Amino acid sequence: MIAKTPPAPYYAVIFTSIRTDGDNGYEAMAEEMDKQAKQQEGFLGVESARNELGITVSYWKSLEAIKNWKANTDHLVAQKQGRDAWYAHYKVRICKVERDYEF
């Protein structure tokens, strides 16, 4: 469940969100987006947890891979539904992972 990423440098998208109440089709779309992201060129892994706050970190080979995923047609639809129905507030941070270590 901790993403097995290659040696740094690589990229991370930190997506932090507060959900609205109710499902409104969220779970089905989240599953579909998870599936599609994993098939995307340059996808390296994803980690996710949610209490009141949700944090999803996806890992990517390059900024170009992140840009391509952001522009994916189905993902654009999901992004719009996200703003219209699922999220009260979110923040996206695009990062370069400069080093990492583990235990």
Place this chain on the structure above:
Amino acid sequence: MIAKTPPAPYYAVIFTSIRTDGDNGYEAMAEEMDKQAKQQEGFLGVESARNELGITVSYWKSLEAIKNWKANTDHLVAQKQGRDAWYAHYKVRICKVERDYEF
């Protein structure tokens, strides 16, 4: 609960972890570390969520601020207890946040 960080660039430490069973003093130490991190020079904010996987992202002004927090005496004790008792596995990723946007 979504950290109000300043305009990029700034730095993020993504700490992803799997806990061991039982508290073993974890909650009290986590609270204390949260309190101390917030007093640290260059601390910008923190976001946290846990299901099976825990994700804590702390935000910092500089790599030096991250280094100073890692070397904080009480934090060194917590890091050792983390490896000895609280975490089955963890990964730390040091990142430069290059841009961000929000809704």
